[in-house]
Amino acid sequence: MSSHLSQTKPRAATASSSGNTWQAEMKQAIRSATELCEFLGLVPHEVGAQDNDFPVFVPRSFAQRMELGNRLDPLLLQVLAQSQEELEIEGYVTDPIGEEAAKLAPGVLQKYSSRALMITTGGCAVHCRYCFRRHFPYSESPSGIEQWKPSLEAIRADRQIEEVLLSGGDPLILADVTLSRLLTELADIPHLKHVRFHTRTPVIIPARITPSLIKTLQSTRLNIWFVIHANHANELDGEVLMSLSQLRKAGIPVMNQAVLLKGVNDDEEALYQLCKRLIDVQITPYYLHQMDPITGAAHFHVPIERGKELIAAIRKRLPGYAVPRYVQELSGEQSKTVIA
Numbered sequence: 001m002s003s004h005l006s007q008t009k010p011r012a013a014t015a016s017s018s019g020n021t022w023q024a025e026m027k028q029a030i031r032s033a034t035e036l037c038e039f040l041g042l043v044p045h046e047v048g049a050q051d052n053d054f055p056v057f058v059p060r061s062f063a064q065r066m067e068l069g070n071r072l073d074p075l076l077l078q079v080l081a082q083s084q085e086e087l088e089i090e091g092y093v094t095d096p097i098g099e100e101a102a103k104l105a106p107g108v109l110q111k112y113s114s115r116a117l118m119i120t121t122g123g124c125a126v127h128c129r130y131c132f133r134r135h136f137p138y139s140e141s142p143s144g145i146e147q148w149k150p151s152l153e154a155i156r157a158d159r160q161i162e163e164v165l166l167s168g169g170d171p172l173i174l175a176d177v178t179l180s181r182l183l184t185e186l187a188d189i190p191h192l193k194h195v196r197f198h199t200r201t202p203v204i205i206p207a208r209i210t211p212s213l214i215k216t217l218q219s220t221r222l223n224i225w226f227v228i229h230a231n232h233a234n235e236l237d238g239e240v241l242m243s244l245s246q247l248r249k250a251g252i253p254v255m256n257q258a259v260l261l262k263g264v265n266d267d268e269e270a271l272y273q274l275c276k277r278l279i280d281v282q283i284t285p286y287y288l289h290q291m292d293p294i295t296g297a298a299h300f301h302v303p304i305e306r307g308k309e310l311i312a313a314i315r316k317r318l319p320g321y322a323v324p325r326y327v328q329e330l331s332g333e334q335s336k337t338v339i340a
């Protein structure tokens with residue numbers, strides 16, 4: 001078995017946080033590299049842990065899925081701030097996919113004619129070190145129903161827009177009452193048909209999928225889609241799979257997008273297990289993204305040739321629908337570029 005898969009090793013088993021509300025999980029999250037290392041029995045300076053201005057934020061139930069004492073745990077690598085993030089590497093920038101140029105209105109981006117993306121919040125359930133928005137100026141984006149009014153008007157004014165992507169940050173960090181009001185406003189725009197949630201929260205804090213949230217999602221005339229974000233099979237434990245199946249049972253299609261990351265999933269077995277675990281609960285492995293060259297994340301880079309090899313290898317082992325499209329987002333392009 002690959003070193004990337006470590007199902008049988010001891011996990012960070014302090015008191016389980018399952019049973020906590022999602023709000024309690026957010027409040028009690030680990031907020032520094034040192035605290036995260038201590039939680040896992042690691043010595044911060046030995047693993048290159050070093051906080052910076054993109055703070056560590058890791059709910060304990062997610063940290064509990066990591067292997068105690070393993071500095072190379074594929075979940076830990078995604079969230080631990082390290083000194084190598086400070087390196088300045090040529091080609092790595094703060095806005096790698098040209099979002100600044102795609103602004104339709106404050107808090108609304110439009111890259112494709114039929115879709116618009118709303119930056120609903122700067123908050124997330126976890127801080128991923130490779131995040132392409134880790135330098136995004138969230139403070140300039142509106143937040144809350146009153147402030148979103150100009151964004152909603154911009155969407156209303158463009159009849160070509162049929163789908164709104166709710167992004168951030170992570171839209172599921174918003175309270176149900178706020179989401180409900182936003183969905184009501186969106187449903188009032190006649191030409192809108194679909195709302196797509198881009199969210200990592202169900203993977204990080206599965207307790208976020210509550211009966212009340214599901215009721216909110218089912219109460220709109222709009223088609224709701226979920227695109228979740230998991231990069232490794234170890235993220236998808238029993239609680240996560242159960243929450244995701246509740247979404248599916250509620251009639252909400254769920255797809256996954258992953259990012260190809262060195263040390264996390266740049267390995268045939270790791271990628272195979274991720275896709276297999278997803279399809280076993282009827283979640284489509286939708287995209288595998290070539291990582292955007294964001295400042296601070298160069299150590300996660302995987303060459304495109306290696307990505308192609310991996311896709312070819314898993315294609316031999318999985319049905320076609322279980323193989324994600326390997327894509328790259330290039331600044332200024334009208335759509336994602338399919339690599340394989």
Ligand code: SF4
Nearest residue numbers: 124127128131169200
């Ligand atoms: S959850 Fe998504 S938006 Fe938030 S830090 Fe991770 S990759 Fe970025």
